[in-house]
Amino acid sequence: MKKSMFFTKGRLLAVICAALPVTLAAQTQQPPAIRSLDLTAIDRASNPCDNFYQYACGNWIRNNPIPPDQSRWGRFNELADRNLATLREILDHAADASHPRSPSIQKIGDLYGSCMDDKAVEAQGISPIEPTLERIAKLQNKSELAAEVARLHDEAVPVLFRLGSGPDAKNSSEVIAQLTQGGLTLPDRDYYLKTDPRSRELRDKYVAHVTRMFELLGSDPRNAAAQAQSVLAIETALAKVSLDRVALRDPDARYHREPVSALSTLAPGFNWKTYLAGRAVSVSDLNISVPDFIRGLNGVLDSASLDDLKTYFSWHVLNKEAELLPAKFVDEDFDFNERTLLGAKEIQPRWKRCVRLVDGDLGEALGREYVEKTFGAEGKERTLRMVHEIEAEMAKDIQNVPWMSDATKKQAVEKLHAVANKIGYPEKWRDYSSVKIVRGELVADDRRTDEFNVRHMMDKIGKPLDKLEWTMTPPTVNAYYSPPMNNINFPAGILQPPFYFKGGDEAANYGAIGAVVGHELTHGFDDQGRKFDGQGDLRDWWTAGDASNFKERADCIVNEYGNFTASGDTKLNGRLTLGENAADNGGVRLAFMALLDSMGAHALPQIDGYTPQQRFFLAYAQIWCENITDQAARNRALTDPHSLGRYRVNGVLQNMPEFEQTFGCKTGDQMVSPNACRVW
Ligand SMILES: [Zn+2]
Structure with missing residues (x-):
């Protein structure tokens, strides 16, 4: 929980920008020193x-x-754009394997290099996500769901709900497990529930988008349309049992520290023991921030068919990795998430998207280089x-x-x-030494960093709050x-x-x-x-x-x-x-x-x-x-x-x-x- 100055972070609200001409030269052309407000x-x-x-x-x-x-252009976008140009220089240099590189430089350079190599991305097609999709396809009955949800959550695929870590609100020195609502694709539960014409139209466009994505994955058009309806139905059911953003602002309403056994009372249809074991979480209690959501989740799992749930899981795997797949997926993803939802006209150049990826996946390794280069x-x-x-x-x-x-x-x-x-x-930087980054394996690189970052978050449970982070x-x-x-x-x-x-x-x-x-x-x-x-x-x-x-x-x-x-x-x-x-x-x-x-x-x-x-x-x-x-x-x-x-x-x-x-x-x-x- 944090409150920021400008904008809510998130894929749909990402704010990195365009405009300044950037050369490939090693030295950034520094803008003339700006010393006061802009009279012009x-x-x-x-x-x-x-x-x-x-x-x-x-x-x-x-x-x-x-x-x-x-979709938005303001003064801080201009500044973010200058920062982005600096990060690009760092990453262009880090990606050059012809000179000796520290392990940390190798990781940021090769992740960036994997991302920039669009030919390799096209050649691999959907093969990097196929093992996960096949694993989901093999689920035989609902009793296997809990173990699969645990695997997906470890890979940062946001299905059904979220389990993470955070300070106990009433005893903030202690980090505990935090369970909360989730599982949606659209930016807010209201996008599923509002009945005005614009909201209905947006939902139709969402269904059309999911349909096209499944078609690109290989489904025939009729089947793809049915799959998209299944996704919408499950997400709408989750939206109905979610709290709205105003209700979530009340920290008292989000605090329910309960024994783990309370989960089986709220949602007996889901095997929480298997799920928690799958996440390697061994706790006696946790904060169930929205108990009504977990109660409602039980109904969603009960009424949806196994096939529909498998479709919903596959959608989230595809949606999460869409930006890292071949161009046809990237373009369709842009068309809905940036053009339809936010009004952007063109996709950002690849290098900007790749800099953002490294900032998201290995942010402190890249940030360390940025600070050394720029911060006085x-x-x-x-x-x-x-x-x-x-x-x-x-x-x-x-x-x-x-x-x-x-x-x-x-x-x-x-x-x-x-x-x-x-x-x-930060006074101390995150240690990424256990993350493996292999040039040319973009989706796998991203998955390994996601798994590392998820594990880093889960490992805090039971430990004192680290205020330096x-x-x-x-x-x-x-x-x-x-x-x-x-x-x-x-x-x-x-x-x-x-x-x-x-x-x-x-x-x-x-x-x-x-x-x-x-x-x-x-x-x-x-x-x-x-x-x-x-x-x-x-x-x-x-x-x-x-x-x-x-x-x-x-x-x-x-x-x-x-x-x-x-x-x-x-x-x-x-x-x-x-x-x-x-x-x-x-x-x-x-x-x-x-x-x-x-x-x-x-x-x-x-x-x-x-x-x-x-x-x-x-x-x-x-x-x-x-x-x-x-x-x-x-x-x-x-x-x-x-x-x-x-x-x-x-x-x-x-x-x-x-x-x-x-x-x-x-x-x-x-x-x-x-x-x-x-x-x-
Ligand atoms: Zn603020």
Whole structure:
């Protein structure tokens, strides 16, 4: 469980990008140093008090259409694209076996080399997944299902449900087995259940896609269509017993530590003993995060035929590996997952997809090389100072809020002082020495790294929580707060323009990386984070009155954002996005307070006609400049806890008297909310 700055990670939401021309030369052409906000992005014809997002980003939006291989294009995509070019150079060099290579370089280089070798991929056809499909085809009766599900889960094929590891929410130092809902292909359970015309049409397209994939695998068209209907039927049944995303946000609702025997009571039709033995998990208890799902799973397994379940398993094997198979599979996979669901027009070039694969499979081996090549001590040192300044502002803010009692304030400050911060990259790197990577065996290479990563996760069960571990790789343009670890994490990839201007305008730095720091810190005190204490344990440390004051203020934010339109008739979900919106609102305020305090000691000049305060807000707004397809905007409204860029700007600033003063806005202006919300 983690909360990130920008986007929910996942195949369908992957954000790596296109655009910069990249040479094969060994040296990256570094862009000229960017030292402050982007004046060319500003739309000076618009009024900052009407629509500040348009003012700060209008020209950027006009001049940066979505590249054909993207469904969304924003400032952090530009940065991710620069990072990608750097990673490509590292991997091109690592793939060159004519010079001596360390074992770690051999692995990242040969995985990349396997991926880039499209001729070998075409020549192998579907043979790399045939043994798994044959194994599934041989299942004789339902009593054999549990052992097969265990094998598939070990290979990271996401059928039926998920079993992983994670800290016990109420005793976070202990890592336990965590069982939760899963087994869907579409991005959310609502895609299966909604009955409006657009949702129905999307499901028809999904069935057509699954049909074509089975045809490519060799099924005759009629049989393939029936297979696709079986997949949809099983996934719809699973969707019906799944909790929705808003319900899953409540950490109390997800906590049910039970003896293993409870599983047989909830779902007696599945042999849990065989399954757990197959996963090499020997525990007496575990967290069953959604008991109703496991109860419902029993009905799904009972009513589906063995043949339908085998079809469903085969689909997930095929779907998981589709991007690594011959071009006809890759193209069909792109056509549905990127074109239909998200609105992209073209597939990304192969090298970008292959860099992403290595980042996903061997992320810390690649990240280590990235850090050595790019990351300076300066960015780390400046971010650390920023963190300390913003923590000090948060301590003041907690003391000053009018709605909280002294008893709760004391505990909040204790929690704040316990927040640890990690900047750049892990202190200790993951050891991949046991992973075998063989050039030319793309699917097998991917399967071996998946098995290694799954085993790494399962081996944590029963051990103390390792707070040094990261859940994002170093080149990632993102950041996160972890409630059970009570720490904030900033990968090296984000500590560059437009987030951090090395040696540049400090007012812009407060508005950009400062707001990111404030955002992550505020997550410790949003609607979910506030339920964990300084040790990372789920424990109610609030008085009843303070909790109800918090909820009242949070509801103001729920209503505000729930009225924002994503696309057409689709609005943002105020409850799904509450935590991120609260973090945005708190984060910008804390960073602004830190700017004002720092200017008490060192006044900053006017630059380019803008005061430091104005540059602060412009720099904040400009990290969110973006263009997005209608399809992707709707997808995000349903699945992403983060609001769209324009609302991350205007939704926050219309709540801030500090913004109003800075730009001379008046009551009645769009950017002055008559109903300003404030939690922190
Ligand atoms: Zn966040």
